[in-house]
Amino acid sequence: MHISEGVLSPGVLIAGAGLTAAGVAVGLRRLENEEIPSVGILSAAFFVASLVHVPVGPSSVHLILNGLLGLILGWKAFPAILVGLALQALLFQFGGITTLGVNTLNMALPAVVCHYLFSWGVGIGARRLVFILSAFAGGCCAVFLSSMLVGFSLYLTGEAFLPVAKVVVAAHLPVMVIEGGLTAVCALFLRQVKPELLEGAYVPKLSSQPQNGSG
Amino acid sequence: MIVKEFAAGDSLIQRLDPRVKIVVATLFSVVVAVSTQWVVLVLALALGFCIVQVAGVPMKELIRRLVPVNGLITFLWFFLPFTFEGESLFSIGPLVATREGVYYVARISIKSNAIMVVLITLIASTSIFTLGHAMYELGIPKKITHLFFFTYRYIHVMHHEYLRLVNAMKIRGFRPRTNMHTYKALAYLVGMLFVKSYERAERVYNAMLCRGFRGRLYSLSQFSMKTIDIIFLILMLAVILGLVVLEWTRIA
Amino acid sequence: MDKNSLIINLMDVTFAYPGGAPVLDELNLQLHQGERMGLMGPNGSGKTTLLHIIMGLLKPSSGNIEIFGKTVRQEKDFRSVRQRIGLLFQDADDQLFTPTVLEDVAFGPLNLGKSQDEARTVARKTLASLGLTGFEHRMTYKLSGGEKKLVALATVLAMEPEVLLLDEPTAGLDETTEKRIIDILKGLDLAYILISHNIDLLMEATHRIGYMIRGKVSVDEERIPHTHIHIHEHGRYAHKHGLKWPDKKY
Amino acid sequence: MDKNSLIINLMDVTFAYPGGAPVLDELNLQLHQGERMGLMGPNGSGKTTLLHIIMGLLKPSSGNIEIFGKTVRQEKDFRSVRQRIGLLFQDADDQLFTPTVLEDVAFGPLNLGKSQDEARTVARKTLASLGLTGFEHRMTYKLSGGEKKLVALATVLAMEPEVLLLDEPTAGLDETTEKRIIDILKGLDLAYILISHNIDLLMEATHRIGYMIRGKVSVDEERIPHTHIHIHEHGRYAHKHGLKWPDKKY
Ligand SMILES: Nc1ncnc2c1ncn2[C@@H]1O[C@H](COP(=O)(O)OP(=O)(O)OP(=O)(O)O)[C@@H](O)[C@H]1O
Numbered sequence: 001m002h003i004s005e006g007v008l009s010p011g012v013l014i015a016g017a018g019l020t021a022a023g024v025a026v027g028l029r030r031l032e033n034e035e036i037p038s039v040g041i042l043s044a045a046f047f048v049a050s051l052v053h054v055p056v057g058p059s060s061v062h063l064i065l066n067g068l069l070g071l072i073l074g075w076k077a078f079p080a081i082l083v084g085l086a087l088q089a090l091l092f093q094f095g096g097i098t099t100l101g102v103n104t105l106n107m108a109l110p111a112v113v114c115h116y117l118f119s120w121g122v123g124i125g126a127r128r129l130v131f132i133l134s135a136f137a138g139g140c141c142a143v144f145l146s147s148m149l150v151g152f153s154l155y156l157t158g159e160a161f162l163p164v165a166k167v168v169v170a171a172h173l174p175v176m177v178i179e180g181g182l183t184a185v186c187a188l189f190l191r192q193v194k195p196e197l198l199e200g201a202y203v204p205k206l207s208s209q210p211q212n213g214s215g
Numbered sequence: 216m217i218v219k220e221f222a223a224g225d226s227l228i229q230r231l232d233p234r235v236k237i238v239v240a241t242l243f244s245v246v247v248a249v250s251t252q253w254v255v256l257v258l259a260l261a262l263g264f265c266i267v268q269v270a271g272v273p274m275k276e277l278i279r280r281l282v283p284v285n286g287l288i289t290f291l292w293f294f295l296p297f298t299f300e301g302e303s304l305f306s307i308g309p310l311v312a313t314r315e316g317v318y319y320v321a322r323i324s325i326k327s328n329a330i331m332v333v334l335i336t337l338i339a340s341t342s343i344f345t346l347g348h349a350m351y352e353l354g355i356p357k358k359i360t361h362l363f364f365f366t367y368r369y370i371h372v373m374h375h376e377y378l379r380l381v382n383a384m385k386i387r388g389f390r391p392r393t394n395m396h397t398y399k400a401l402a403y404l405v406g407m408l409f410v411k412s413y414e415r416a417e418r419v420y421n422a423m424l425c426r427g428f429r430g431r432l433y434s435l436s437q438f439s440m441k442t443i444d445i446i447f448l449i450l451m452l453a454v455i456l457g458l459v460v461l462e463w464t465r466i467a
Numbered sequence: 468m469d470k471n472s473l474i475i476n477l478m479d480v481t482f483a484y485p486g487g488a489p490v491l492d493e494l495n496l497q498l499h500q501g502e503r504m505g506l507m508g509p510n511g512s513g514k515t516t517l518l519h520i521i522m523g524l525l526k527p528s529s530g531n532i533e534i535f536g537k538t539v540r541q542e543k544d545f546r547s548v549r550q551r552i553g554l555l556f557q558d559a560d561d562q563l564f565t566p567t568v569l570e571d572v573a574f575g576p577l578n579l580g581k582s583q584d585e586a587r588t589v590a591r592k593t594l595a596s597l598g599l600t601g602f603e604h605r606m607t608y609k610l611s612g613g614e615k616k617l618v619a620l621a622t623v624l625a626m627e628p629e630v631l632l633l634d635e636p637t638a639g640l641d642e643t644t645e646k647r648i649i650d651i652l653k654g655l656d657l658a659y660i661l662i663s664h665n666i667d668l669l670m671e672a673t674h675r676i677g678y679m680i681r682g683k684v685s686v687d688e689e690r691i692p693h694t695h696i697h698i699h700e701h702g703r704y705a706h707k708h709g710l711k712w713p714d715k716k717y
Numbered sequence: 718m719d720k721n722s723l724i725i726n727l728m729d730v731t732f733a734y735p736g737g738a739p740v741l742d743e744l745n746l747q748l749h750q751g752e753r754m755g756l757m758g759p760n761g762s763g764k765t766t767l768l769h770i771i772m773g774l775l776k777p778s779s780g781n782i783e784i785f786g787k788t789v790r791q792e793k794d795f796r797s798v799r800q801r802i803g804l805l806f807q808d809a810d811d812q813l814f815t816p817t818v819l820e821d822v823a824f825g826p827l828n829l830g831k832s833q834d835e836a837r838t839v840a841r842k843t844l845a846s847l848g849l850t851g852f853e854h855r856m857t858y859k860l861s862g863g864e865k866k867l868v869a870l871a872t873v874l875a876m877e878p879e880v881l882l883l884d885e886p887t888a889g890l891d892e893t894t895e896k897r898i899i900d901i902l903k904g905l906d907l908a909y910i911l912i913s914h915n916i917d918l919l920m921e922a923t924h925r926i927g928y929m930i931r932g933k934v935s936v937d938e939e940r941i942p943h944t945h946i947h948i949h950e951h952g953r954y955a956h957k958h959g960l961k962w963p964d965k966k967y
């Protein structure tokens with residue numbers, strides 16, 4: 001869901017960059033130094049997940065996972081996604097320098113929204129059904145909002161983009177369902193195997209002084 | 216290999232101060248992204264190709280890297296010519312392509328490629344780690360640059376673990392299909408990736424603590440502005456300013 | 468040893484990682500039915516690469532691979548190979564990716580088209596045969612190093628392979644677990660290739676040993692009996708010398 | 718062995734991972750100046766955990782740790798400990814995290830406040846002393862297993878520690894590299910604790926061996942000289958038996 005360089009109008013680029021800067025600032029304020037390595041892993045995961053292709057009938061889609069990232073990281077998803085996208089631009093030429101702001105906003109804002117809507121449901125204490133539904137909704141909703149934002153960025157650039165915007169949103173409808181399902185199973189996996197990663201709005205902290213263990 | 220850096224060779228561009236390169240590439244991208252004049256865009260594209268030539272980026276590599284960019288552009292070519300209002304150019308069935316529409320997409324194509332060529336030159340001539348340090352020197356917040364380093368480092372780790380897990384699935388007869396078994400297996404794959412990388416990150420961080428890490432990353436590469444850097448910077452600033460003037464005067 | 472008993476036959480196989488020197492250089496290797504072959508060689512000599520080539524995870528740049536008498540080349544040729552040959556990875560951690568042991572062992576049989584019930588039955592049976600009864604619902608990633616290796620072996624055996632490729636199955640394990648794994652291997656009625664840096668272990672568990680160097684495997688058929696006399700302290704720990712070459716019958 | 722020469726002194730140290738049984742259970746351990754101690758024990762017995770406790774990466778739930786004669790408890794006490802004790806991790810991949818070898822080796826000295834030039838000089842010197850000249854600009858993640866271990870050792874030695882903690886430095890390495898690492902260790906004028914599953918190696922490189930089990934370390938001071946006579950084939954590879962206990966002087 002990256003928008004390439006040269007497509008968007010200056011107004012959209014500036015607005016995107018401004019809002020992203022604000023989001024990143026909030027995220028950074030909450031990001032403590034010891035958390036940087038573990039947030040780094042999650043942005044790396046975000047990056048690598050885009051390589052996982054999921055078959056859907058004859059074609060395949062790649063994972064986005066901004067929902068899962070949002071559930072775990074909250075506002076810190078902004079810096080995490082910013083860095084992930086910057087590296088994607090540098091290494092694969094997906095997106096670029098001037099669109100970095102808009103692209104980050106389109107991915108990270110839904111992540112934060114989903115965090116506020118659903119992270120209560122993926123706490124360790126949550127009932128299994130609530131947990132599954134929240135994780136599903138988180139994954140689903142983040143992709144839906146992202147595709148809407150991408151469409152909206154295009155539409156704001158020019159009315160002529162409207163059909164393109166509609167195609168983008170439509171193309172992401174199956175992705176939404178798959179992403180929701182995968183987020184749910186993946187969250188269940190984490191809950192079973194490494195619940196620390198999911199403790200509500202908890203950010204895994206590679207603390208240097210674990211009181212009673214490995215942190 | 217996922218992260219194949221191709222910062223090799225020893226061209227003039229290679230030896231420039233990375234800070235200069237970042238500043239120039241960013242200014243250039245911004246100016247081109249907001250320009251609308253044909254002259255400006257064509258000049259920018261030509262300039263981009265000159266620079267990439269000087270940097271000695273192999274043609275094959277350049278084309279390979281321009282492919283993803285032009286994917287979306289191609290997609291736009293199927294839509295925008297027909298959705299713009301304006302003078303009709305040709306028609307396919309009920310769809311009417313307009314001159315304005317075609318010009319618009321053509322401009323987008325030129326812009327995209329011009330910006331990308333310069334970005335490719337930048338990464339082709341500088342290692343990602345050096346870029347990170349240079350960004351820090353340029354005033355990007357420390358937390359972001361650290362995050363950048365760690366993410367970059369873990370991408371390698373996670374990608375290796377990912378490849379190994381994919382192989383492990385393959386040798387046990389796994390073939391991705393459209394069914395629940397596949398989706399569940401892929402979700403486990405992603406989950407395992409998270410868990411293993413988390414634990415690895417924990418160990419790497421401990422290793423850093425053992426070696427006296429206190430929240431500051433040092434670099435061995437020293438950046439120093441040499442005469443050649445200053446000449447290049449001034450020259451490029453002048454050219455970019457030229458583009459701005461050209462764009463602005465034509466509008467006026 | 469007639470031609471029909473050939474299971475794996477690599478002929479002049481060459482392979483290099485992108486941008487590197489050849490790791491396998493016109494390599495030849497034969498494995499026959501029922502044969503147990505050891506493989507040793509310096510770090511980085513290409514042993515792991517060799518096993519991955521046999522499984523079709525990497526594709527040689529030239530040369531010919533025949534497995535079970537058929538030439539294999541394409542990804543789809545290898546699909547059936549992977550059902551009949553089991554690979555134990557160098558790092559057991561790479562092999563386990565579902566939350567519980569039972570699910571992991573059942574993963575292979577499910578891919579082979581077995582029903583849930585059948586897969587589960589096979590998985591339980593395999594675990595039991597390796598003395599892992601009671602492990603079904605343990606978390607794979609919380610197992611100890613030795614247990615992981617054993618479970619990884621179970622995941623491979625559950626696919627009922629005809630040949631095993633074992634990549635350092637006992638590296639980093641304590642002596643008790645090492646011995647247990649070797650005993651299990653010796654009890655299996657399978658042909659295998661076993662990579663290890665431990666010559667004593669290879670002597671105990673294989674019929675012949677190939678040495679990998681400079682991209683080739685040379686099999687040392689010549690035997691040099693010799694004697695060591697040695698004295699050392701802490702004798703109570705030191706009981707792993709003095710292994711004899713096992714009966715060679717295949 | 719007077720009290721002043723004590724470098725590491727663990728007294729009744731107990732530790733458990735969250736939700737687990739104690740891994741260290743009122744453990745006692747002493748290391749003296751110049752002493753080389755081996756440590757063995759089954760997988761999962763807590764050897765790695767013990768080293769991490771000494772480095773302050775994990776905090777014991779009870780007990781007392783004295784290092785260089787001072788009681789250490791807080792994170793800040795351990796900061797100076799980490800400058801004087803070097804830990805070689807079980808998995809070298811954990812230890813190498815910058816792109817090039819030179820940067821990685823210089824990382825520690827830079828953290829200790831050395832200038833770029835000084836750090837670079839120390840790094841080069843350390844690499845040279847391990848026979849790694851020419852590796853400066855190699856990518857760390859493209860090294861072979863053995864090379865990684867050696868570079869990881871270089872990163873530790875570049876900090877000029879007074880004590881080394883070595884967690885299975887030779888696991889998975891071929892014999893030549895193993896021997897090289899052992900020779901390097903024996904050539905260093907440092908006290909160390911060396912974990913390995915290989916008794917021969919411990920006999921060669923250490924003065925005494927601790928055995929870790931059930932959360933405690935028992936040091937076997939008693940010596941049982943004994944003789945093995947054995948015959949085996951493939952004698953050409955088999956030259957690692959017959960090690961003698963090294964001169965014990967400390
Ligand atoms: N993914 C890869 N990309 C590039 N080079 C690789 C890759 N994997 C391995 N190599 C290189 O190929 C060579 C052979 O590696 P391989 O892992 O097969 O050796 P090995 O004999 O199994 O060693 P070990 O005893 O350490 O397990 C080494 O030089 C290694 O650095």
Ligand SMILES: Nc1ncnc2c1ncn2[C@@H]1O[C@H](COP(=O)(O)OP(=O)(O)OP(=O)(O)O)[C@@H](O)[C@H]1O
Pocket residue numbers: 214609610611612613639734735737740758759760761762763764765766767807
């Ligand atoms: N991060 C962790 N969280 C929970 N339990 C752990 C963790 N790390 C280790 N353990 C457990 O603590 C015990 C001791 O582990 P440790 O790694 O210290 O053993 P070890 O003696 O080094 O084994 P090996 O010989 O396999 O390296 C094991 O039972 C292990 O499962």
Ligand SMILES: [Mg+2]
Pocket residue numbers: 514515516557634
């Ligand atoms: Mg190997």
Ligand SMILES: [Mg+2]
Pocket residue numbers: 764765766807884
């Ligand atoms: Mg250990």
